[in-house]
Amino acid sequence: MKSLLSKCFFLGMLLFVAACTKSTKEEDTVPVPPKPAVDTSLQKFLPFKVGAAVNINLLKNNYRYSNLVAKEFNSLTAENAMKFSALHPSENTFSWSDADYLVSFAQANNKRIHGHTLLWHQSVPSWVTNFQGDSAAWEALVKTHIQTVVTHFKGKVTSWDVVNEALEDNGTMRNSLWLQKLGPDYIARCFQYAHEADPAALLFYNDYGHEYSATKRTAIINLVTSLKNRGIPVHGIGMQFHTRYTQPDANLAAAINTAAATGLQVHISELDIAVNPENNPSLVFTPALKEQQASKYLFVVRTFNAITANQKFGITTWNVTDADSWVPTHYNRPDWPLPFDANYARKPAYYSMIEGGK
Numbered sequence: 219m220k221s222l223l224s225k226c227f228f229l230g231m232l233l234f235v236a237a238c239t240k241s242t243k244e245e246d247t248v249p250v251p252p253k254p255a256v257d258t259s260l261q262k263f264l265p266f267k268v269g270a271a272v273n274i275n276l277l278k279n280n281y282r283y284s285n286l287v288a289k290e291f292n293s294l295t296a297e298n299a300m301k302f303s304a305l306h307p308s309e310n311t312f313s314w315s316d317a318d319y320l321v322s323f324a325q326a327n328n329k330r331i332h333g334h335t336l337l338w339h340q341s342v343p344s345w346v347t348n349f350q351g352d353s354a355a356w357e358a359l360v361k362t363h364i365q366t367v368v369t370h371f372k373g374k375v376t377s378w379d380v381v382n383e384a385l386e387d388n389g390t391m392r393n394s395l396w397l398q399k400l401g402p403d404y405i406a407r408c409f410q411y412a413h414e415a416d417p418a419a420l421l422f423y424n425d426y427g428h429e430y431s432a433t434k435r436t437a438i439i440n441l442v443t444s445l446k447n448r449g450i451p452v453h454g455i456g457m458q459f460h461t462r463y464t465q466p467d468a469n470l471a472a473a474i475n476t477a478a479a480t481g482l483q484v485h486i487s488e489l490d491i492a493v494n495p496e497n498n499p500s501l502v503f504t505p506a507l508k509e510q511q512a513s514k515y516l517f518v519v520r521t522f523n524a525i526t527a528n529q530k531f532g533i534t535t536w537n538v539t540d541a542d543s544w545v546p547t548h549y550n551r552p553d554w555p556l557p558f559d560a561n562y563a564r565k566p567a568y569y570s571m572i573e574g575g576k
């Protein structure tokens with residue numbers, strides 16, 4: 219009996235070894251997927267351009283930042299370096315160095331550049347606010363600024379936010395310096411000036427509030443549609459989307475789909491999703507909050523991805539990581555609005571952006 223048991227054990231061992239050998243041989247013949255030479259990135263996964271607003275000091279001096287930007291994005295916007303006060307600090311001085319640095323970085327790394335912004339009521343240098351002149355002199359000032367800037371970057375900057383934030387939340391025109399000095403049709407003329415300087419550039423009207431104010435959304439769409447119908451060279455709508463994790467999906471969808479219904483290019487131009495809109499000074503960014511934020515990113519990206527392919531100009535986040543976001547500084551509160559955390563690590567929001575592009 220004992221010898222029978224030991225024979226069975228021996229036979230069992232033989233069969234076991236044979237099975238192991240067979241399975242190892244079969245595995246050897248199964249092709250192993252090649253390990254990607256480089257890690258995955260947003261620009262590899264998303265079926266449209268994905269960008270970020272970049273800070274030139276960080277781009278120059280922080281290699282973790284510049285490496286992340288180079289790896290993840292294929293479209294770049296200057297957070298501040300192409301604004302009026304940055305480029306044109308006094309009447310006869312243009313200051314190109316930071317913006318040119320961005321252009322060189324983008325060219326070296328094969329990125330599109332979106333220009334932001336030719337005319338805005340903020341970032342206006344004091345020589346302009348103090349400027350004295352009649353309406354022809356003001357017109358010349360604006361035309362010179364726009365055409366000098368667009369000409370400088372001609373062939374390098376693909377697209378421009380020509381006019382930024384010209385409307386109020388109640389749908390009326392903002393009572394800015396530009397409205398006061400140039401009159402109500404100044405927006406159309408700015409687009410014409412930009413187009414004359416670079417006929418190939420795509421020209422956008424950029425504003426915020428599409429998702430939270432139906433009144434403002436309607437006013438923006440009416441403005442852009444009327445420009446288009448007059449033959450003014452407007453090619454796209456920039457929707458900033460400085461939004462929050464509690465913004466209802468229906469509002470976000472209404473914004474994206476209404477813009478797409480114009481037939482123009484659609485750019486979600488300054489995306490960030492705040493998690494502390496109530497300004498709670500001691501808020502903790504819990505795993506649950508991270509997931510809620512991620513689900514809002516997913517909705518935005520998925521809804522954008524569903525519009526007509528040739529209208530998808532892209533999605534740009536405003537800043538790169540939670541460490542360089544304008545939100546905590548501007549609102550003086552803790553917040554974590556971006557897909558990368560302050561250690562440059564990918565958050566759930568990052569992975570949901572990728573999911574939204576599938």
Ligand code: G3I
Pocket residue numbers: 297298301340341382458488544
């Ligand atoms: O460069 C000066 C520095 O010399 C000075 O010491 C410091 C002291 O305040 O200010 C620095 O300038 C600041 C600049 O950012 C550069 O950091 C300005 O004060 C500050 O107002 C400016 O804020 C920018 C803001 O636009 C106004 O231009 C933000 O970084 C930028 O994120 C924000 O971006 C805007 C978009 O252009 C339009 N849509 C809204 C979006 C967020 O507000």
